[in-house]
Amino acid sequence: MAIAFDATITSVNxxxxxxxxxxxxxxxxxxxxxxxxxxxxxxxVTYAGVSMTSILGQIDSSSVSGGGSIYLWxxxxxxxxxxxxxxxxxxxGTRVIDACSYTGAQQTTALEASGSASGSGGTATKSITTLxxxxxxxxxxxxxxxxxxxxxxxxxxxxxxxxxxxxxDSGAAQTPAGSFAxxxxxxxxxxxxxxxxxxxxxxxxxxxxxxxxx
Numbered sequence: 001m002a003i004a005f006d007a008t009i010t011s012v013n014x015x016x017x018x019x020x021x022x023x024x025x026x027x028x029x030x031x032x033x034x035x036x037x038x039x040x041x042x043x044x045v046t047y048a049g050v051s052m053t054s055i056l057g058q059i060d061s062s063s064v065s066g067g068g069s070i071y072l073w074x075x076x077x078x079x080x081x082x083x084x085x086x087x088x089x090x091x092x093g094t095r096v097i098d099a100c101s102y103t104g105a106q107q108t109t110a111l112e113a114s115g116s117a118s119g120s121g122g123t124a125t126k127s128i129t130t131l132x133x134x135x136x137x138x139x140x141x142x143x144x145x146x147x148x149x150x151x152x153x154x155x156x157x158x159x160x161x162x163x164x165x166x167x168x169d170s171g172a173a174q175t176p177a178g179s180f181a182x183x184x185x186x187x188x189x190x191x192x193x194x195x196x197x198x199x200x201x202x203x204x205x206x207x208x209x210x211x212x213x214x
Contacts, residue, residue, distance in 0.1 A: 001200040003136045006101040010158040022082040025103035030078040037068040037093035045073045048083035061191040106198040114195040124190040127181035134173035139194035143187035151183030
């Protein structure tokens, strides 16, 4: 079963740090990104009351205008339908929640690799090594002052309400397994995160033909 994009949402300063989000389809996987300012922390995120797993936690984005930290969270088999994303923040300041969901994801060991990078200049990239044929890359980019655009092998999923942040993915299966990257253009200083999402691998039944001759 191939991975496919399902839905996305973005919110700046969501009411009560809660954001309603709808998932659908089978073999679902949910990614949530949280952004905070320097005076804050984000200690956890839940969806439909279920705790999400920290994939990349408190990545420093002080090189980017506005500073602060970014986090990437994940949850296999999130409840279907409309449910609440609830983030636990401390401190005062701007808070951002972004989410993307996918179908066709392996449910027990969905993530194979993840990583982050930061730098300066008009382009940004972060490569990771996949272990399974047909993985998808899912990631997040934050940039100073300008809205990042999609480079090669990259599909933007959220439209930034503040100009410098967007969630993205590879938009297609990465094959064969190996080193792949998400790529962005049109930036100055930047921070990126990326994770590899593993697809459901079909099991093909091969009958034992020896039984026919016994």
